[in-house]
Amino acid sequence: MTLATLSLTQLRQKLLAREISPADIVRDLAARRDAVDPAIGAYLRFDADRALADALHADISLPLGGIPVALKDNINTTGDLCTCASRFLANFRSPYDATVTRKLRAAGAILLGRCNMDEFAMGSSTENSALQPTRNPWDTQRVPGGSSGGSAAAVAADTAIVSLGSDTGGSIRQPAAFCGVVGLKPTYGRVSRYGLVAFASSLDQIGPFAGSVEDAALLLHAIAGPDPMENTSRPIPVPDYTAALTGHVEGLRVGIPKEYFVEGLDPEVASAVRAAIDWFANHGARVTEVSLPHTPAATAVYYIIATAEASANLARFDGVRYGHRAPDAKDPLDLYRRSRAQGFGPEVKRRIILGTYVLSSGYYDAYYNRAQKVRQLIRRDFTTAFESCDIILAPTTPTPAFRAGEKTADPLQMYLADIFTIAANLAGVPALSLPCGFSSCGLPIGLQIIGPHFAEETLFRAAHAYEQAHPWKDRKPAL
Numbered sequence: 281m282t283l284a285t286l287s288l289t290q291l292r293q294k295l296l297a298r299e300i301s302p303a304d305i306v307r308d309l310a311a312r313r314d315a316v317d318p319a320i321g322a323y324l325r326f327d328a329d330r331a332l333a334d335a336l337h338a339d340i341s342l343p344l345g346g347i348p349v350a351l352k353d354n355i356n357t358t359g360d361l362c363t364c365a366s367r368f369l370a371n372f373r374s375p376y377d378a379t380v381t382r383k384l385r386a387a388g389a390i391l392l393g394r395c396n397m398d399e400f401a402m403g404s405s406t407e408n409s410a411l412q413p414t415r416n417p418w419d420t421q422r423v424p425g426g427s428s429g430g431s432a433a434a435v436a437a438d439t440a441i442v443s444l445g446s447d448t449g450g451s452i453r454q455p456a457a458f459c460g461v462v463g464l465k466p467t468y469g470r471v472s473r474y475g476l477v478a479f480a481s482s483l484d485q486i487g488p489f490a491g492s493v494e495d496a497a498l499l500l501h502a503i504a505g506p507d508p509m510e511n512t513s514r515p516i517p518v519p520d521y522t523a524a525l526t527g528h529v530e531g532l533r534v535g536i537p538k539e540y541f542v543e544g545l546d547p548e549v550a551s552a553v554r555a556a557i558d559w560f561a562n563h564g565a566r567v568t569e570v571s572l573p574h575t576p577a578a579t580a581v582y583y584i585i586a587t588a589e590a591s592a593n594l595a596r597f598d599g600v601r602y603g604h605r606a607p608d609a610k611d612p613l614d615l616y617r618r619s620r621a622q623g624f625g626p627e628v629k630r631r632i633i634l635g636t637y638v639l640s641s642g643y644y645d646a647y648y649n650r651a652q653k654v655r656q657l658i659r660r661d662f663t664t665a666f667e668s669c670d671i672i673l674a675p676t677t678p679t680p681a682f683r684a685g686e687k688t689a690d691p692l693q694m695y696l697a698d699i700f701t702i703a704a705n706l707a708g709v710p711a712l713s714l715p716c717g718f719s720s721c722g723l724p725i726g727l728q729i730i731g732p733h734f735a736e737e738t739l740f741r742a743a744h745a746y747e748q749a750h751p752w753k754d755r756k757p758a759l
C-alpha cells in the first residue's frame with residue numbers, strides 16, 4: 281500500500297502511533313509523482329531529496345509535523361525559485377519566506393514542491409502557464425481548471441496530500457471543482473498575503489486544497505491568523521476548525537441564490553447541486569430562496585478591478601529589480617519595454633493593457649470608479665442575504681472540466697468559467713468547493729458553500745456533514 285493515497289488525518293495518526301515515519305510519506309509521494317505526474321504535469325519542481333532530508337528532522341509533535349505540503353508557484357520560500365509560471369520570473373529566487381511558508385514550517389510541515397499555475401494567476405485552465413501544460417487527472421484531454429491547476433491536480437492525483445493555492449476570482453474553488461477535491465477561499469484578511477506575489481491585492485487570498493473537509497480545516501488552521509507584516513490581515517483569533525465538524529446540519533439556514541441557477545448552467549451540474557440541496561433540506565436544514573441581484577454584473581466589475589490592480593502590481597517588473605532583463609536595450613525606457621515584451625505572456629499583457637485603460641484619466645470615472653460602486657452593491661447583496669441564512673449553496677462552476685484548447689482562442693469564454701466564484705472575492709466572503717457528484721462521462725462536479733465574513737467554521741461544518749453522507753472523495757481517477 282502507498283501512503284500517498286491517505287489523508288492528512290490518517291497520516292498523522294500513523295505518525296503518532298510510530299507506524300510510519302515522515303520519510304516514508306515523502307518516499308511514497310516521490311514514487312507516485314514519478315509514476316503519474318509525467319501525464320499530469322502538476323509539479324513545476326519536486327525536490328524529493330530536500331524533502332527527505334527535512335523529513336528526517338521533522339517534529340511530529342507539531343500540528344502538521346511530518347506532513348508534506350505542495351505550494352503554488354507564487355508563494356515565496358527563501359532561496360527557492362518562485363516563477364509564477366512566467367518567463368519573467370523563470371530564474372527568480374525568493375529572498376524571504378511568505379508568512380504562510382513560515383507558518384507551515386513552524387507547524388512542522390515539509391515543503392514538497394511547487395505547482396504549476398496560470399502565469400501570474402491569470403486564467404481558468406492553467407493553459408496560460410508559460411512553462412508547461414497541466415492536465416486533469418480525471419481525463420487528461422481536459423484542463424484541471426485554474427489558475428491553481430497544479431495544486432488541485434496534485435491532490436487529485438495523490439501526488440500531494442494537501443497543497444496551497446491562491447484565489448482572486450475563483451482560482452482555488454474552480455480547479456477544486458474540476459479535479460474533484462476540496463478547496464477553500466478564506467475570508468479576505470483571514471490568511472496573510474505577505475509573500476504571495478500580488479495579482480489583485482484587494483481580492484487575493486491564499487487557501488488550502490485537500491482530499492477531505494477535515495484536512496482542509498487543519499491546513500487552514502495552520503496558515504490563518506493576523507500578521508504584523510500585512511495590514512489587511514485581521515486581528516481575529518483563529519478557532520479550532522475541527523471542533524465545528526459535528527456531522528449534522530440541523531437548524532442550519534441555507535440560502536439558494538436564484539441568480540445562480542440560470543441558462544448556461546450545465547444540466548448535470550444543476551441536478552447534482554439540486555440533489556445536494558435536497559440532502560440539506562432532508563437533514564434538518566431550513567432551505568429558502570435568496571437573491572443576490574447584482575450577480576450579473578460581477579464578471580464585468582471583476583475584470584475592471586482585477587486588471588486595474590494587476591496593472592499597478594505588475595509595474596514593478598521592469599527588467600531592473602526582478603527577473604528577466606532584456607539583454608539588448610539601448611536606454612532605460614527601451615529596457616522596460618523590451619523586458620516586459622519578452623517576459624510577459626499574452627494574457628498578462630492583455631490584463632495590463634485593460635487595467636491601464638480603465639485607470640487612465642478620462643476613463644477612470646466611467647470604469648474604475650463605477651466598478652467600485654457596483655462592488656459595494658455586490659457586497660451589500662451578501663450582507664442582506666446573510667440576514668436570512670447562515671450559508672449559501674450554489675454550483676462552483678457552470679460546467680465540469682472543459683477540453684484543453686476549447687477556450688484558449690476566446691478570452692471572454694474563458695472569463696465566464698468564473699461567473700459563480702467571482703462575487704465571493706468582490707465581497708470578501710469565504711467560499712468552499714467540495715465534490716457533489718460526477719457527470720455521465722465521469723467528471724467531478726463541485727458544490728460551492730459561501731458564508732458571511734469569518735464564518736469558515738460554518739462552511740466546514742456544512743461541508744463535512746454533507747461529505748460524511750456522500751463519500752465522493754473515495755472515488756479516485758484511474759491513472
Ligand code: GLN
Pocket residue numbers: 401402403404426427446447448449450451452479586698
Ligand atoms: N480566472 C480568474 C482570472 O483569470 C481568476 C483567477 C484567480 O483567481 N487567480 O482572473
